[in-house]
Structure formats: structure tokens, C-alpha cells
Amino acid sequence: SQKIEQNSEALNIQEGKTATLTCNYTNYSPAYLQWYRQDPGRGPVFLLLIRENEKEKRKERLKVTFDTTLKQSLFHITASQPADSATYLCALDPAGNFNKFYFGSGTKLNVKP
Amino acid sequence: DARVTQTPRDKVTEMGQEVTMRCQPILGHNTVFWYRQTMMQGLELLAYFRNRAPLDDSGMPKDRFSAEMPDATLATLKIQPSEPRDSAVYFCASALGGETEAFFGQGTRLTVV
Numbered sequence: 583s584q585k586i587e588q589n590s591e592a593l594n595i596q597e598g599k600t601a602t603l604t605c606n607y608t609n610y611s612p613a614y615l616q617w618y619r620q621d622p623g624r625g626p627v628f629l630l631l632i633r634e635n636e637k638e639k640r641k642e643r644l645k646v647t648f649d650t651t652l653k654q655s656l657f658h659i660t661a662s663q664p665a666d667s668a669t670y671l672c673a674l675d676p677a678g679n680f681n682k683f684y685f686g687s688g689t690k691l692n693v694k695p
Numbered sequence: 696d697a698r699v700t701q702t703p704r705d706k707v708t709e710m711g712q713e714v715t716m717r718c719q720p721i722l723g724h725n726t727v728f729w730y731r732q733t734m735m736q737g738l739e740l741l742a743y744f745r746n747r748a749p750l751d752d753s754g755m756p757k758d759r760f761s762a763e764m765p766d767a768t769l770a771t772l773k774i775q776p777s778e779p780r781d782s783a784v785y786f787c788a789s790a791l792g793g794e795t796e797a798f799f800g801q802g803t804r805l806t807v808v
Contacts (some may be wrong), residue, residue: 611754625786687737
């Protein structure tokens with residue numbers, strides 16, 4: 583069956599360190615993958631999109647990699663801050679035409695001051 | 696300030712009652728999604744529309760759920776009759792289509808007692 587897996591355990595890191603979150607998928611061949619941030623009581627907010635032909639994408643302190651051979655995306659936050667504490671979700675569109683978006687269950691990040 | 700608006704924010708209802716959730720997508724967006732989020736299942740895609748036409752509602756229990764877009768500014772998700780297992784947060788999201796991100800509303804927290 584098709585799956586999108588994110589670490590269900592919370593990631594606790596110290597302020598200033600780099601946080602790395604993982605998204606693994608099986609039985610999909612997505613044309614692109616997205617990362618979202620969700621705060622308690624709010625809807626997910628889009629952060630980054632990376633296409634299958636892109637190895638890496640950056641936006642300010644955020645970096646996403648996409649390895650279609652490993653079927654894995656890594657999401658990095660450098661110089662993390664307590665304000666980065668949230669749940670991070672990956673989402674992929676198997677058909678690549680923005681018809682269906684499937685989300686992973688998300689990983690909660692806690693950045694301690 | 697363009698945003699997706701969902702009403703109501705919270706709804707408590709008794710089992711067997713009809714529930715209607717409403718969503719106003721961002722003006723100009725041609726794709727609307729309905730998601731359900733629970734602790735156990737995460738974000739599940741229930742249905743989505745493109746240019747007001749339902750493209751896929753395979754994620755919805757057909758016997759009790761229905762989704763419609765009476766016009767371009769309103770999407771509705773109806774549950775009749777509601778059951779306790781329907782308790783969840785229901786999110787609406789809209790997008791321009793193509794390779795663009797989805798913008799989520801604040802969600803409707805539904806509790807069926």
C-alpha cells in the first residue's frame with residue numbers, strides 16, 4: 583500500500599542547532615513534494631515545494647532535499663529558534679498535476695531556549 | 696488579506712443530527728479541498744473540486760457525507776446523520792491549481808456526542 587511516513591516522536595533540540603525532519607514514502611512516484619507547518623489550533627501553512635528533478639531547495643533558514651531513489655525528503659531548519667516549534671508535515675501529489683495531496687502524520691518540533 | 700474562511704469554528708452536536716460546514720475559498724482559486732484531521736489518522740483527503748466540479752470524493756464515506764460547491768465562493772461539507780466517530784477537525788483548503796500551494800482555513804472542530 584502507499585504510505586507517507588514521518589517520525590511520530592517529537593524532536594527536541596536546543597536553540598541555535600539545526601533541526602532535521604524526515605519524510606519517507608513508499609509506492610509513490612511523486613512529481614513534487616511540499617512541506618507545511620502547523621501550529622496548534624490552526625491550519626497547515628505552506629513552506630516549500632521541491633520538484634522531482636531538484637535535489638535541494640532553500641528559503642531563508644529552511645532547506646529541503648528530495649531523493650527519489652531513496653524515496654525520502656529531508657527538511658532542515660538551521661539556527662533554530664523557539665518560534666520554530668510546531669508540527670511539520672510533508673505532502674505529496676502522486677499524479678503531479680495537483681489533483682490530490684496526501685499528507686504525512688507530521689513531526690512535532692520543540693526548540694528549547 | 697486573502698484567506699480561506701471556514702464556519703463554524705466549533706460545533707458540538709448530538710449523534711444523528713445533520714451537520715453542515717462551510718468554506719469560502721480565496722477569490723480566484725479554482726481548486727478546493729476538504730480534509731479531516733484526527734490524532735489517529737492525521738490529515739485525510741475527503742474530497743476536492745476543480746472549477747466547482749467534484750473531481751474525487753473517494754475519501755468520503757458516501758452514505759453520510761456529501762460535498763458541494765453551489766458557487767465559486769462557497770463550498771459545503773454535510774454529514775447526515777452524524778456519528779461520534781466523525782468527531783475531528785475539518786479543514787478546507789484552496790489553491791490556484793497547477794504547482795501551487797494549498798491555503799488552509801482555520802478548521803471546524805466537530806464534536807459529536
